[in-house]
Amino acid sequence: MADLSRLDIPDDGKLSHNILHFARALRKAGLPVGPGRAIDAIRAVEAAGFSERGDFYHTLAACFLSRPEHRQVFDQVFRLYWRDPRFLEHMMSMMLPAMRGVAEERTARAAEKRAAEALLDGVERDLPDLPDAEVGEEIEINAQQTQSARERLKTLDFEQMSTAEVAEAKRMLAKLRLPVPPIRTRRTRSAPHGKLPDWRGTMRAALRQGGEIRDFAQKNRRTRWPNLVVLCDISGSMSAYSRMVLHFVHAVANTQGAGWARVHAFTFGTRLTNITRTLATRDVDAALAAAGAQAPDWEGGTRIAGALHAFNRDWSRRVLGTGAVVLLITDGLDRDEGGRLAAEMERLHLSARRLVWINPLLRWDGFAPRARGIRAMLPHVDCFRAGHSIQAIEDLAAALSSAHDSGERDRLIRLLRHS
Numbered sequence: 001m002a003d004l005s006r007l008d009i010p011d012d013g014k015l016s017h018n019i020l021h022f023a024r025a026l027r028k029a030g031l032p033v034g035p036g037r038a039i040d041a042i043r044a045v046e047a048a049g050f051s052e053r054g055d056f057y058h059t060l061a062a063c064f065l066s067r068p069e070h071r072q073v074f075d076q077v078f079r080l081y082w083r084d085p086r087f088l089e090h091m092m093s094m095m096l097p098a099m100r101g102v103a104e105e106r107t108a109r110a111a112e113k114r115a116a117e118a119l120l121d122g123v124e125r126d127l128p129d130l131p132d133a134e135v136g137e138e139i140e141i142n143a144q145q146t147q148s149a150r151e152r153l154k155t156l157d158f159e160q161m162s163t164a165e166v167a168e169a170k171r172m173l174a175k176l177r178l179p180v181p182p183i184r185t186r187r188t189r190s191a192p193h194g195k196l197p198d199w200r201g202t203m204r205a206a207l208r209q210g211g212e213i214r215d216f217a218q219k220n221r222r223t224r225w226p227n228l229v230v231l232c233d234i235s236g237s238m239s240a241y242s243r244m245v246l247h248f249v250h251a252v253a254n255t256q257g258a259g260w261a262r263v264h265a266f267t268f269g270t271r272l273t274n275i276t277r278t279l280a281t282r283d284v285d286a287a288l289a290a291a292g293a294q295a296p297d298w299e300g301g302t303r304i305a306g307a308l309h310a311f312n313r314d315w316s317r318r319v320l321g322t323g324a325v326v327l328l329i330t331d332g333l334d335r336d337e338g339g340r341l342a343a344e345m346e347r348l349h350l351s352a353r354r355l356v357w358i359n360p361l362l363r364w365d366g367f368a369p370r371a372r373g374i375r376a377m378l379p380h381v382d383c384f385r386a387g388h389s390i391q392a393i394e395d396l397a398a399a400l401s402s403a404h405d406s407g408e409r410d411r412l413i414r415l416l417r418h419s
Contacts, residue, residue, distance in 0.1 A: 019038060020038050020042075021081075022060070022077070022078075022081050022082075023064070025077050025081055026064055026073070029073050031065075037064055041059070041063035041064060044059050044063050045059055060078065061074060067282070072283065072285070072286050073285075153168060153172070154172075155391050156389060157363060157388050158240050158241050158244045158388055158389065159241070169244065170244070170284075172390055173244065174250075174251040174284070175251075176248060176251065176393060176394060176397060177252070178228070178260070179397060180228075180325065182223040182224060182225055183224055183226050183323055185221060185222045185223065186221070187221070187222040188219040188221050188222060190218070191219055191220040194218030194219045195220060196218065196219050196220060196221070198219040225261040226324055227260065227261050227262050227264060227322060228252070228264070228324065228327065229263075229264045229319050229320065229324045229325070230263070230265045230329065231307075231311065231330075232245060232249070232265065232267050232268070233267075233269070233304070233329055233331065234269050234298050235269045235297075235299065235300060235301060236299045237302070237331055237333060238302075238331055239298070241329070241360045241388060242267070242329065243288065245358070245387060245393075246267075246288060246291065247288070249263065249265055250287055253265070254279075254280070254282060261322070263276070264276045264324075266311060266315070267291065268297075268303075268307030268311075269297035269299075269301060269302060270297045270302070270306070270307075271296075271307065272307045272315075275290075275291040278294060279291065302330075303334070304377075306340075308341070308348055309340065309344050312347050316347075316348070316351050324353060325353055325400065326354070327358060328355065328356065328357045328358065328381070329358045329387060330357075330359065331359055331361050332357075332359060332373045333373055333374075334373035334376075341376040341377060342376040345380040345381075346380050349380040349382075354403070355383075356382060356383040356384075356396070356399070356400070357383065357384045357385070358385055358386070358396065359384065359385075360386060360387050360388040362385065362408060363388040368412070368419075369412050369416045369419075375416060378412055378413060378416060379413065383399055383405055383407045383409060384406070384408050385399060385408065386408075
């Protein structure tokens with residue numbers, strides 16, 4: 001339960017209006033709260049009373065909560081809305097990084113920033129009371145720059161985004177999809193207009209008719225969707241990009257009918273961590289907070305060869321046995337001591353149906369494979385693309401739908417051979 005402060009509600013206060021505004025804040029924060037639930041909450045509070053703060057919290061929770069994953073968001077919105085004295089100051093300082101003070105005392109917990117954005121957004125949108133002379137006048141809104149701002153945001157580097165731009169980018173990433181063509185298997189199924197002759201089906205039908213063949217049965221090959229395996233570098237040099245990419249992977253993993261049989265996710269810095277179950281949480285803030293707590297090497301060093309060795313040894317046969325597509329998200333800055341990195345990359349490439357490397361360093365026009373780790377990894381990938389912006393992620397979705405897309409791999413391999 002949230003840490004509850006004392007509710008000093010005046011006798012002439014408009015409690016029903018406050019509950020309605022609280023319901024609007026929950027809806028802006030992502031909870032499925034409609035007018036019916038708000039009315040039920042007002043009636044429940046009237047019946048139960050609000051002399052005890054714990055009873056008041058549980059009464060509203062019973063009316064507004066329908067799923068366990070929504071409780072964290074509800075707790076933070078409740079704590080902020082119902083007058084926690086220092087919490088509002090803390091959240092304002094989080095929304096404005098230039099402010100100092102309360103924000104330095106502790107880091108934000110899951111869903112805190114999301115609750116603050118919902119409530120502060122509501123405050124900004126409230127319209128002032130207009131005098132009678134101004135009622136009915138037209139309000140002109142200039143939305144001329146809206147489209148250009150979105151196009152600029154698509155090409156903006158994740159590392160250069162402000163807090164507001166990061167929030168908008170996360171919303172745009174959550175709407176992206178990652179289509180992939182299905183895999184044709186050796187198994188077949190009968191089809192009235194199939195392209196392959198079904199001799200066994202034809203003979204079975206003939207036996208039921210005294211051995212007379214009247215029609216030729218036909219069949220087609222079965223198709224199935226591949227698995228997606230994501231290996232994401234969370235070292236210090238990749239932290240700004242890995243968080244945004246994991247937001248996108250969370251959206252893909254929790255979208256029904258996205259074209260993937262199952263999505264497996266791993267993070268690595270100095271060690272390999274399986275966060276597949278963590279990303280199954282519906283709430284993206286809670287999922288990434290749990291992933292950060294599960295991976296102790298977040299924003300630490302990088303040992304790509306050791307992480308790939310652990311994956312190939314412990315997880316390769318489990319998640320790559322059915323022709324999975326692998327997304328490797330890293331800058332490749334590994335010293336490759338002992339030549340292990342090339343061997344582990346070769347084994348990963350041979351085990352996967354397709355290996356796609358996403359490297360944010362590719363955003364630079366003068367990028368060349370000079371680092372030892374990049375030179376060892378590049379020959380063993382099928383596709384090499386940038387992943388520093390929303391536009392780059394959209395291009396990745398288009399690349400996965402084409403089995404022959406190699407991105408910048410061929411050009412960089414030619415540079416590698418001539419160097």
